[in-house]
Amino acid sequence: xxxxxxxxxxxxxxxxxxxxxxxxxxxxxxxxxxxxxxxxxxxxxxxxxxxxxxxxxxxxxxxxxxxxxxxxxxxxxxxxxxxxxxxxxxxxxxx
Amino acid sequence: xxxxxxxxxxxxxxxxxxxxxxxxxxxxxxxxxxxxxxxxxxxxxxxxxxxxxxxxxxxxxxxxxxxxxxxxxxxxxxxxxxxxxxxxxxxxxxxxxxxxxxxxxxxxxxxxxxxxxxxxxxxxxxxxxxxxxxxxxxxxxxxxxxxxxxxxxxxxxxxxxxxxxxxxxxxxxxxxxxxxxxxxxxxxxxxxxxxxxxxxxxxxxxxxxxxxxxxxxxxxxxxxxxxxxxxxxxxxxxxxxxxxxxxxxxxxxxxxxxxxxxxxxxxxxxxxxxxxxxxxxxxxxxxxxxxxxxxxxxxxxxxxxxxxxxxxxxxxxxxxxxxxxxxxxxxxxxxxxxxxxxxxxxxxxxxxxxxxxxxxxxxxxxxxxxxxxxxxxxxxxxxxxxxxxxxxxxxxxxxxxxxxxxxxxxxxxxxxxxxxxxxxxxxxxxxxxxxxxxxxxxxxxxxxxxxxxxxxxxxxxxxxxxxxxxxxxxxxxxxxxxxxxx
Numbered sequence: 123x124x125x126x127x128x129x130x131x132x133x134x135x136x137x138x139x140x141x142x143x144x145x146x147x148x149x150x151x152x153x154x155x156x157x158x159x160x161x162x163x164x165x166x167x168x169x170x171x172x173x174x175x176x177x178x179x180x181x182x183x184x185x186x187x188x189x190x191x192x193x194x195x196x197x198x199x200x201x202x203x204x205x206x207x208x209x210x211x212x213x214x215x216x217x
Numbered sequence: 218x219x220x221x222x223x224x225x226x227x228x229x230x231x232x233x234x235x236x237x238x239x240x241x242x243x244x245x246x247x248x249x250x251x252x253x254x255x256x257x258x259x260x261x262x263x264x265x266x267x268x269x270x271x272x273x274x275x276x277x278x279x280x281x282x283x284x285x286x287x288x289x290x291x292x293x294x295x296x297x298x299x300x301x302x303x304x305x306x307x308x309x310x311x312x313x314x315x316x317x318x319x320x321x322x323x324x325x326x327x328x329x330x331x332x333x334x335x336x337x338x339x340x341x342x343x344x345x346x347x348x349x350x351x352x353x354x355x356x357x358x359x360x361x362x363x364x365x366x367x368x369x370x371x372x373x374x375x376x377x378x379x380x381x382x383x384x385x386x387x388x389x390x391x392x393x394x395x396x397x398x399x400x401x402x403x404x405x406x407x408x409x410x411x412x413x414x415x416x417x418x419x420x421x422x423x424x425x426x427x428x429x430x431x432x433x434x435x436x437x438x439x440x441x442x443x444x445x446x447x448x449x450x451x452x453x454x455x456x457x458x459x460x461x462x463x464x465x466x467x468x469x470x471x472x473x474x475x476x477x478x479x480x481x482x483x484x485x486x487x488x489x490x491x492x493x494x495x496x497x498x499x500x501x502x503x504x505x506x507x508x509x510x511x512x513x514x515x516x517x518x519x520x521x522x523x524x525x526x527x528x529x530x531x532x533x534x535x536x537x538x539x540x541x542x543x544x545x546x547x548x549x550x551x552x553x554x555x556x557x558x559x560x561x562x563x564x565x566x567x568x569x570x571x572x573x574x575x576x577x578x579x580x581x582x583x584x585x586x587x588x589x590x591x592x593x594x595x596x597x598x599x600x601x602x603x604x605x606x607x608x609x610x611x612x613x614x615x616x617x618x619x620x621x622x623x624x625x626x627x628x629x630x631x632x633x634x635x636x637x638x639x640x641x642x643x644x645x646x647x648x649x650x651x652x653x654x655x656x657x658x659x660x661x662x663x664x665x666x667x668x669x670x671x672x673x674x675x676x677x678x679x680x681x682x683x684x685x686x687x688x689x690x691x692x693x694x695x696x697x698x699x700x701x702x703x
Contacts, residue, residue, distance in 0.1 A: 124587055130574070135579040137532060138539070140558040149571070155632050156575050162521040163591050166598070173593030175599055176423060177409045177648020178672060184451045197316045203546035210541050213550045 124154050219243050219379045220695065223436040226382055227284045230277065237277070238661040241270035241331050244289045248333065248380050251699060255356045257365075257375040259294050260302050261334035265702055269331040276329060284439045286329035291381040293372050294335035295342055296322050296427075297416040301332075301531055305418045306368075307338040308349040309538050309545045319416025320448045321385060321427050328443045333381050336371030340394055340566045341535065342420045344368050345637040346628065349568045354625055357400060357694040359662055361620040366396030372430045373400040376540035383440055386430040389421050390523055391617075391641030392567030392618035393428050394653035398665020400615035401655045403682065403693055404430045405437040408673050410455035412441075413448030421530040422453070424523075424645045432655060433692055434682035438462035441675065449624055457673065460532075465676045466683040471505030473681065476610030480516040481640050481667075487620040489659035494616050497666045498654045501614070501681075511606045512611065515598040519643035520635055522599070525579050525592035526646070531569075532576030538564060571631060600647045612681050615640055617653040617665030650675045653683045655691040663694070 125133075134141045136177060141149055160182045204211035218226070218235060229235050245263055252258050259660035266289065273287035289525045297303050298313035318326065326332070339349040347370030355370040358378035359364040362686065365374040368647040369386030373396035378385050385581035388392040397404025405428045412427045419425060441462045448454040482491060498508055522647040540546035540560030547563050550556030562570070568617045579588035606613060617640060628634045644651040649672060666685070670678040 125578075133308065133574050133578045133581070136581060137573050138536075138554070138557040138561055139565075139573065140562040143486065144438075149574070152571055152631055153574055153578070155630070156524060156571065156635075157578075159632050159635065160521050160524050160575075160579075160588065160592075161478050163518055163525070163595055164587075166515070166518060166595065167349075168591060168594035168598070171594040171597050173590055174597040175593060175595075177646065178455070180410075180455075185449070194316065196540070201313065201316070201543035202538060204373075212541055213556055215553050 125150055125157065219247055222432045223288050223383050223439055224433070225636035227289055227468040230287050237270040237273040237331060238267060239679030241266050241289045241333070244333055244381055250517040251378055251380060254361055255358060255374050255378055255380070256353050256379055257336055257339050257371045257378065258291065258334045259304055259306070259352050259371070262301055262332055264365055265301065266331050266333050273329045273331060281329070283328055285325065285443055287331060288382050289331040289333050290325065291333050291336045291372055291375050291384040292322060293385050294338055294367055294389060295387050295418045295688065296385060297418070298322050298332070298335065301335065303335065303418070305342070306338040306351065306352060307565065307569070308351045311351070311545065313377060313544055315411040315416070317416060318451060320413035321417065321444050324443050328515030336384060337368070338371055338373055339368035340569050341418070341531070342387055342389055343397055343531070343568050343572055343635050345391065348625065349566055351566060357622050358699050359401065359598065359622065362624050363662070364399065364625055366399035368392040368623065369404070370396045370660070372406065373402060374398070376402050376430050376432060377696060381522040383432070383436050384430045385423060385427060387424055387427050388645065389527060390408060390645050391423045393430060394617050394641050394651060394665065394667060395638060397430055399622035399663065400429060401658070402432060402697070403434050403652065403654045403692060404428070405441070405652045406644070406650065407441065407648045407675055408444060410453050411650070411673065411675065412444050413454050415448055415450040419534040421527040422534060423530060424527060434652065434679050435463065435466055437652070438466060438679045438683070441679070445675070457660055460676045461681050462676050465680050468680050469505065470501065470681065470684050473501070473506040473612070474610040475506050475508045476511035476606050476613045477508060478513045478516065478613060478615055479510050480513050480519060481615035485619050485639070486616060487659070490620055490664050492610055492654040493659050494662040494666060496613065497685060498692055500685060504684055504688065508640045509610060511610060513606065513643065515602050515603045516643055518551065518595050519599055519646055520639060522592040522595040524635060525588045525645060526573065526596065527590050528572040529579045530576070532573045532580065535569070535573055561637055568631065589632065598647045599643050603647045603649060612677065613669040615667050617641060621659055621662035621664060625663065635655055644669050650678050652682050653680050655694065656696060657691055
């Protein structure tokens with residue numbers, strides 16, 4: 123199915139991506155092409171076919187609900203763009 | 218020495234003909250000489266490599282011996298390496314230094330392998346030509362105007378050009394096998410869940426699988442013996458005994474039943490490539506195999522279904538890159554939403570953004586049944602096709618790619634690029650093991666023979682690949698013009 127520019131802008135917002143006006147047409151066309159490729163799926167009747175989520179149809183192993191991770195806050199916060207007092211800093215969200 | 222296989226190098230190290238430090242230095246020198254033109258490595262770890270080599274030599278002096286002890290290898294830059302940058306080919310992770318090693322890295326380190334560096338790749342493993350890397354395209358050593366394939370193009374180029382003895386790769390839709398085909402080497406994707414994904418940066422979690430990129434099937438088996446097996450840290454890792462993949466390499470192929478999918482020898486396959494594949498099949502007949510045509514009637518839907526499943530899973534996996542905890546953050550964000558959007562738009566390249574958007578669309582309210590569920594139903598049909606085929610045959614053989622390596626910039630339209638993986642993608646959807654090994658070159662460029670086995674038939678696939686390599690020398694062909702040194 124063909125998408126229009128406003129739909130692409132809506133998807134970009136859902137994905138938290140910014141699409142500039144200059145890119146919008148190009149992005150819309152490319153995604154429309156990809157959806158056309160995907161739509162070849164619709165030619166097959168899959169009624170009653172059980173979806174395959176895992177290639178081997180197995181479910182994930184469970185483990186006892188115990189803490190296995192050590193506290194590595196300092197190591198991990200060293201990777202962050204901005205931290206303060208052990209917290210991750212982001213732009214102000216509450217006025 | 219650097220052109221030798223891991224098996225040969227291991228013997229030379231054990232016999233004391235060369236030390237790991239000497240060998241490592243020889244590869245580092247070669248990297249210095251050729252990496253600028255090939256762009257195969259993003260990061261070279263000179264000091265760390267020499268230190269690891271020294272430790273390997275010391276261990277050997279104390280009587281230790283194992284196939285990878287002191288062997289210099291390259292890690293695809295998708296595997297987290299403690300203390301060494303892990304970029305995943307993206308600006309988003311340009312300066313990311315992981316606080317831990319991926320399980321694959323940990324196991325190879327423990328086996329005494331030497332890490333020469335981290336290899337270039339398509340950004341977040343999304344691409345079939347290595348042109349989507351933020352760090353620039355990788356070149357094919359057979360012809361530097363051509364792509365090495367992708368997404369593990371850096372590893373493939375490095376192995377083919379003797380910039381390492383062996384390398385790791387990852388394969389979500391063909392990313393080990395297609396570059397192996399384009400670069401004239403051996404690339405093995407194990408069954409889904411056979412090798413731990415822990416510490417391997419996620420693209421599409423139900424498809425991603427790590428494996429070796431090597432100079433021979435025997436070398437691939439040696440690396441598999443180290444990296445395969447249950448990992449408690451990866452909840453999709455399979456709890457099933459690991460075979461000794463080297464032990465069955467020399468099993469006879471007398472009576473082997475090979476299936477050739479008629480869909481893989483149809484329109485779109487280059488005639489010279491087809492001839493190379495047919496020549497390889499004739500060799501298998503000489504070894505006692507029988508060849509039967511098989512039908513994979515839903516194969517033509519694999520690319521469509523894949524481009525729902527993979528982008529959908531990618532859109533979820535890549536939501537973690539938000540500029541808060543690690544990775545790139547944009548300058549001077551106006552507010553939180555501006556930070557998320559500009560961080561992601563500046564940090565990701567065009568192909569990654571396209572796939573995130575396709576996946577977001579497929580998973581968005583009202584479209585789930587028409588896209589994701591439908592794709593998973595088709596995935597079931599594709600798996601059933603393979604199940605039927607494996608009732609009649611032991612392995613499935615065909616071309617890895619419809620053609621040889623193309624020139625950089627030749628495929629600018631995403632859909633054309635997606636069709637590159639037409640023969641490999643169904644194998645990921647079905648979770649099967651598959652290998653690409655060199656067949657006879659076509660027009661002076663390498664071709665790939667694709668061998669696919671049933672669930673967990675790793676040993677059989679490697680055995681079938683090795684037997685061709687014992688009886689032909691296609692895998693020993695080297696790119697001309699790079700200069701072979703002792």
